[in-house]
Each structure stands twice: as C-alpha cells, then as structure tokens.
Amino acid sequence: MKTILILGGGVGGVVTANELRKKIGKEHKIIVIDKEQKHVFAPSLLWLMVGLRKPEKISRELNRLQRKGIEFVNGEIEKVNPYEKSVVVNGKTYIGDYMVISLGTELVKPPELEAVGYSFYSLEGAQLFWEALQDFKGGKVAVLVSSMPFKCPAAPYEAALLLSYYFEKKKLRDKVEVELYSPEPGPMGVAGKELSAAVRALVESKGIKYFPEHQYSTINGNSLAFSNGTKADFGLLAYVPKHQCPKVISDTDLVGESAWVQLKNRETMETDFQDVFAIGDITSIPLAVGKPLPKAGVFAHYQAEVVANNIGVAVNGKGDLKTFTGNGECFIEIGQGKAGLARGNFYAEPMPKIKMYQPGFHWHAGKVLFEKDFLRRWF
Template sequence: MKNLVILGAGTAGTMMANHLVKKLPKNEWQITIIDQYKTHYYQPGFLFLPFDIYTEDQVKKVGKKFIPKGVNYIQKKIELISPEANKVTLENEEIINYDLLIVATGSKIAPDEIEGMKGPEWHKSIFDFYSYEGAKALRDKLRSWEGGKLVVHITEMPIKCPVAPLEFAFLADSYFRNKGMRDKVDITYVTPLDGAFTKPKATKALHHLLVEKGISEVTNFNIERVDYENNKIIDYAETEVDYDLLVTVPTNMGDALIERSGMGDDLNFIPTDKNTLQSKDYENVFVIGDATNLPTSKAGSVAHFEAEILEENILKYIKGEPLDASFDGHANCFVETGNGKALLIDFNYVQEPVEGTFPIAGIGPMQLLKENRMNHMGKLAFRWVYWNMLLKGVPIPFVSANMSTKGKKIEA
C-alpha cells in the first residue's frame, strides 16, 4: 500500500482530499491528511465579521466533517518535513512516511515582522482582519468607535486576496454612512503599490471608486515601523501617516513548518512550478494554494482552480505520464464596494481583468468590472458554495479551471 499525505486541512488540502479519494485506487493508495486545528474557517467571511454582516458561527465549522470517508485524518501538529527521506515528523516524534506529498499549509499574518505593529496597542488601536481573532476584535471596536482617522494599510505583497483591503475601505465607507457618522471618519488607504491593485485596468476602476467615496490614497508606502505611542505609521522615506484606528494587513508568510524544513523562500513560500504545481526541488512533492510562490492571487478561487489541475497531474504522475495539465493562474474575485454592490474580476497570469460577462458568455448573469447588485449577491452566495460544493470537490457549473476568454472584451 502506497501513502499519499496531505499537509493542511484548510481550503486547498480539504479540496484535494475530496478530489483524490474518488480517483485513487483504494486497494493501492492510502490518503492521509494532517492538521493540528479542529476548526475550519471560511476566511473570506473575515471581511464581513467586523461590520456585523456575518456572525461568528457563519465563518467557522468543525473541519473534520469535510474530510471524506476513506481518508485517514490526523489532528496533530506537524514538526518537520524531511523531503529527502520522504517522511513527516509530527509532535511526540511520530513519523509518517509518504510516497507522494501535497503541501497545503497556507499562509499566516506575521505582524511581528514590523517594528511596533504587534506591540501594546495590538487589537486595541491596531487591528488586522486576516485572522478570526483580529476580525472579531475589530468588530467589537467598530461597534463603539466614535470616529477619527481610519487608516487601511497593506504592509507588503503578496497577501491573501489582494482586493480584501480595498473591500474593507469600501465597506467601512458604507458602514459609517449607515451609522450616520461618515462625516466623523476620515478614511485613508495606504499601499506599497503604485496604485489600488496589481492589475492596471482593475486599478483604474478601483481608484475611481476610492475618489467617489472620498477615500484618500497613499501609494508607494513601504512601512518601516509603527509608532504606536504617537499613532503614526512611518515608511523608509520617513513619510508619516497619522491614524486613530489602524487596520493593517501585516506581512503574509508561509507556515513556519516550511522554514524549519528548509523548503521555502524568504517568506516561507515553496518554489513551485507555476503550471504543473510540482515542487521545483522535489519530484514527489506537490504544492497548492497559499503555500506556493506562484505569481497569482492567494485566494480560495485560485486554490479551487489549482485543485482541478493538480488532480489531473497527480494521476498522471502515478502512471508515469508527462504532467501536461497546466494551470494558467486563473483567479476570480468578487470585490465588495459597499451599499449592496460589488465588482467581479476574472484574470490569469497573462490576462488582466477586462469587461464582459460571467460565467456564461453573452448571458452572464454577472458583469465583469461593473459595479452592481448581482455581483454582491454572488459574493454572499459564495459562502454557501464554499461549504457545500468547493470544499467537497463538487464541480461548479460553467466555471472552468483555466480562464475562458469567451464573453470577455479582450483586446488584440
């Protein structure tokens, strides 16, 4: 009996377990998935938690219920990967041997990477919303906050869901308007990029919305430290931005396990073939989701599309066939813009977001790069899709793993 081991039971790891349990011969392969955490979080919901749009129960469930029958589930901390020896060491020095390894250990915020960020004001006047604890603490703060300078800040790229900080700024504008106190809140969006997003056409549309909503923008801001005593963030050029309430996206890093195992880059992301999803250093190791160093968004939709490609390549690898299933960097993101509306963007490694219809060419019903109510409903509906289809490896109708150009206004 051969062993396929999946490290991480988050979005990507759970999807791969559900994909592969249906395809691998049960008399030849044992699938094992390992994760130390009991709770599975719907991370896109962290954006809505601070604004009381979602409740705590809507963004978390017991992870084990999504692990399919026939998969060996181990809830323990992973201490070390030894890729040369094809083994994984768990807590209490338990050894798990593997023939094939899929690394799906995700990424985490690292606020301690920036001086002063995770100091005495952490979750008091300085907050994140990329963790369950941070989003919940920020919700409690916003309920009673009386106004002032709100700064929404990105430390550095890459981050999970690059549009989420913009969405937070838009939702904050809507939130304070609905509370009748928008005139008491000054919102500033601070980014290390030279524009609102990583893609030019989307940047143009999103910058327009910032202007329309009266949100100031500070670009090319590379933070050096947080002066929490004087409520300032300061970059390497000594540019200062004052705040009363700082909502920051700290440095995102791969799991510390990757550093301990010597398998990652400076941010603990694993060098991965961007098309096949095979590790560049170890032939029998594959990587998926936020654990990779791929030049695409770290988002649930990307992990979903990668899972379909990786399923094909795992099956080909086992048969000794060429890994010709190729991932194109496909990402599909709803961008909340407040007031019950949203944008939708669809792009890949080479094609930036463009206008058009999605998912059915010429029909939609969703419009790309257009702010409307339908896209907002799609964003909210995605939570049901996530729990009931995505995690379980159920195909989503009309949505292909690689980006379709049909129905899109793509320039020659």
C-alpha cells in the first residue's frame, strides 16, 4: 500500500489527484492537503471583477474530492520535510511514499495599496472591486502590476480590456480613463516581440493608456509613485499583489537560487529529492531565452498529468512514462464576448515558438466551455 501526499488543492493538486485516482488501485491512499476549503477557478476572477460571474459559480468545495476516493485534509501545512516526504498539518504528521508539491504562490498585499485599492487576484478582492466598480461613474481606473514575477502574464491586460468594455456597455467610456502600469517592458514578453506588440496594439486600440517599465514604489492618498520618478492619480485601483514562494517551502532545501523550487528535470518535474515532485507556480523553470517559464494554470495542469502518470507507472510497476514538453496556451479575453489565443511551445530554443490567433467569439466560447468543464470534471 502506497501513500501519495499532494500539497495544495489548486490547479496542479486537483488534476494530479484525479488523474492518479484513475490510475492506481483503491488500496493506495491519495491525500490532498489545502488550507482553504474551496478551490477557486482563477481565470474567472476577471469576469467576477466586472460582474459577469458570482463567487459561488466559480468555486468548488475541496471536500467533494472525498466522493472520488481522494482524502482531503483541510489545514495549513506548517512544515515540509522533503528528505522524509513528510508534512505537518494541524499538529499531525503525514508521511508519504511520494510527494507532489503544488502550493502555488503566496500573495502579499502591501497594506498601503490594500488600504485604497483592490487585489483582483483573490475571490474576495475581485468581489470587492466589483462592488466599488458599480459606484464608479467617471475618472481614472488604474490597473497596477505591483511587482514581478506574477502569475498569468495576460491577466492584467485582460482586466484592463474587460474594464474598457464594461464602461462602453454602461455608456461611460468617454468619462473614464483606463490605465495600465507594469514593470515589464511589454506584455507577455517571454512569448516574443511580435506577440508582445500584438497584445500592446490590442490594448491601445481600445483607448487604454499603457505604461510599461513602471515599477511601483509608493502610494500617497490616491497617487501612485514609480521608481522612474513619475506619478499617477487614480479614482479606482485594481492591483496585482506581490508573489513569493510560500514560506513553508522557502524554509526548505527544495528552493534554489531563483527563490522558487528548483527541479532536477523540467520534463518529469522531479526535484533533487527522491520521489518528490514539484509542479505549477511554485517552480521556476529557466528557459533558453533568459526568462523563466511563465506561471500559468495551463502548465500546472499539463505537468500534473505527467507526474500523475509517472507515479502511477511507478506504483503499478508497468506503463509508459510521460514528459512535459513545454507546450501551453492561453485565452486572452478582450471584451465584446471575444477572446484571442496564444499557443505554442515554451521549451523551444533559442526562443519559445508562440502563435497568436486572431480574437473572435469562438475563443471566448472556448474559455467558457473550459471553465464549465474544469469545475465539473475535477470536482
């Protein structure tokens, strides 16, 4: 009898648990541990913040995993020991034969930003932003990327585009300036200059003012200050919080120079520790282009399928091993019921090979279908 510990019930954890349950017999235990009771489908936070979703429609109780024969432990993981493949939760120690780490990123909300703005990267923040948005009838709305790195490189751009469309529908667009501030030199830079320019053109074609290379430094009342000396006033602020490796992992030998989990093999997601795997946002995978693989659910998902398969092969003693090839795709919501799609191979050398597909109604429909399918299939 084997025990597989899955740390985190986010994208990577939930997909790993479900896929593994299909592959190994019920005599083997699969345990998912998460401090939250609910899984939130993060891509839909962008719809939530403009009133196109309700919180209950985009979240699912993690307890539902139990119906599939997956044990769920609700509690904060206080300690991780990769040498022994053990964790401490609610004062109790769990030891596994295999351990899959999918604890994502820890989001840090600078108190001075949180005092006047809304972090739309969480369910509560996106919902509070939506409540404030309904009272906003004119002035400047700023979308701010407060620091690098951040997950889902497209999300701030989608947020600005959806906001622009929201004001259009409300017939307020001529009374509102939508502005986007980011430390990046351009949108989604890892995907190459052409794609970055295409996303920038899309954003600017909607009258959104884009300010790249603007690293947030301080805030005074409703005025943001940047390290390049510029300032920006706003009436309403939606911001991307600071991302860091969860402390419970940064305290261990799993973390490399990047301050995120270092992998021994980027195709199998093995760490330097025997039978300990790490997937998703908590890893940092250097690419030949000099930037890391973006933090995105699509990668956590594909990596989870590979790790589940390979643990299944090891437990069953038969089957074919799989590898994560670096392929991925991302819908880019642009409003008007349309979305674009960026798809390609991020492990391609010397540059990722990514293609941008023209925005249309079909890609938006694809994203809606994906949302429904994700929440139905895994819970």
